[in-house]
Amino acid sequence: MIHAVAGRNLVRITLSVALLLATYRLRPFTGRPTLMIKISGLTFDYPGHRALHQVSLQVEAGSVTALVGSNGAGKTTLMRCIAGLETPLAGSISVAGMDVLERPREVHRIMGYLSDFYGLYQSLTVAQCFEYAAAAQGLPAPAIPQAIQITAQQLGLSERLQQTCDKLSRGLRQRVAIGQAIIHGPKILLLDEPASGLDPEARASLAGLFRLLQAQGMTLLVSSHILAELDEYSTHMLALRDGKVLEYRALDHGSTALAPRKSLRIVLAQANPGLHAQLAAEPALQVSASDERSADFMFSGDEHAQAALLARLIAAGLQISSFADQKENLQQSYLRSVASYEQNGQHSGSAT
Numbered sequence: 001m002i003h004a005v006a007g008r009n010l011v012r013i014t015l016s017v018a019l020l021l022a023t024y025r026l027r028p029f030t031g032r033p034t035l036m037i038k039i040s041g042l043t044f045d046y047p048g049h050r051a052l053h054q055v056s057l058q059v060e061a062g063s064v065t066a067l068v069g070s071n072g073a074g075k076t077t078l079m080r081c082i083a084g085l086e087t088p089l090a091g092s093i094s095v096a097g098m099d100v101l102e103r104p105r106e107v108h109r110i111m112g113y114l115s116d117f118y119g120l121y122q123s124l125t126v127a128q129c130f131e132y133a134a135a136a137q138g139l140p141a142p143a144i145p146q147a148i149q150i151t152a153q154q155l156g157l158s159e160r161l162q163q164t165c166d167k168l169s170r171g172l173r174q175r176v177a178i179g180q181a182i183i184h185g186p187k188i189l190l191l192d193e194p195a196s197g198l199d200p201e202a203r204a205s206l207a208g209l210f211r212l213l214q215a216q217g218m219t220l221l222v223s224s225h226i227l228a229e230l231d232e233y234s235t236h237m238l239a240l241r242d243g244k245v246l247e248y249r250a251l252d253h254g255s256t257a258l259a260p261r262k263s264l265r266i267v268l269a270q271a272n273p274g275l276h277a278q279l280a281a282e283p284a285l286q287v288s289a290s291d292e293r294s295a296d297f298m299f300s301g302d303e304h305a306q307a308a309l310l311a312r313l314i315a316a317g318l319q320i321s322s323f324a325d326q327k328e329n330l331q332q333s334y335l336r337s338v339a340s341y342e343q344n345g346q347h348s349g350s351a352t
């Protein structure tokens with residue numbers, strides 16, 4: 001039953017996105033990656049508080065970046081700066097090659113932005129909200145009715161088009177707000193906590209929608225505290241802490257630009273109290289969790305180095321029943337960045 005509903009939703013979303021793409025002539029992302037966002041030396045101050053410190057970042061077109069960080073890390077401030085809603089103290093931001101502060105109107109034509117605290121006009125119907133957003137974004141009048149239908153289908157709001165917003169639940173209002181952000185078929189979408197208030201089925205539909213939009217070339221920057229959810233559709237992670245970039249990297253592989261790094265798990269056939277010490281003695285290895293039967297660790301080295309490590313552990317007398325790669329998920333990746341920051345007091349400050 002659940003699968004049938006999810007399947008129907010996926011078909012509905014697929015058709016909707018196909019129509020949307022046909023309408024707005026978005027093209028699949030092919031060929032060499034191009035830059036969508038370029039931030040250099042961005043510093044932003046609220047009165048008496050520095051919220052962003054010298055942030056530098058380059059985001060590829062067609063990527064989905066999970067923007068993660070603890071409360072107050074600067075996620076919302078960064079998004080507002082990218083959207084041209086704040087004036088930084090120093091630094092520059094360009095989107096699709098356009099300076100956000102110099103050409104905000106042009107940037108807004110290709111950008112969708114969902115604020116964490118968004119406002120809806122309570123007395124307007126869902127259809128009127130969409131119409132208003134489409135017109136405000138400069139969509140030609142003849143294209144608006146179709147855009148409203150497609151967007152309503154995408155967000156599961158087709159039956160609600162004539163309802164006023166004050167009659168909608170929190171989750172449905174959230175869907176309307178997301179619809180307003182994507183109705184003009186933007187090239188880049190900034191979403192601040194888009195899934196808060198949505199039920200599990202709506203969250204799954206949203207994840208599917210984001211994947212499809214990304215597959216067709218849209219660049220997404222999504223903040224959330226629910227990392228498992230971001231993990232479903234993100235290609236990159238941008239971790240912020242105290243207004244600084246902790247780490248920005250692709251999530252597909254567990255490597256950094258400096259050295260191949262992977263997460264490995266070893267399991268023994270027989271408990272061995274010396275397991276942790278044996279691993280800790282290895283220079284290219286960082287143990288994250290261990291007991292006498294198993295251990296998880298990060299290993300820096302290529303396949304040959306990994307094979308040599310295995311041979312040494314066997315030679316040391318460990319009865320290994322399993323020695324395998326683990327794909328590091330977003331939560332582990334983020335926690336590792338934070339642990340490294342706290343241990344070393346270091347941050348990259350910039351990322352490409």
Ligand SMILES: Nc1ncnc2c1ncn2[C@@H]1O[C@H](COP(=O)(O)OP(=O)(O)OP(=O)(O)O)[C@@H](O)[C@H]1O
Pocket residue numbers: 046047049050051069070071072073074075076077078116
């Ligand atoms: N209007 C404001 N005036 C003064 N300080 C502010 C203002 N807005 C935010 N701040 C401060 O700037 C810092 C960054 O805030 P921001 O909202 O960008 O963080 P965030 O990562 O989005 O947090 P959260 O996860 O809680 O939404 C915080 O220390 C916050 O208290």
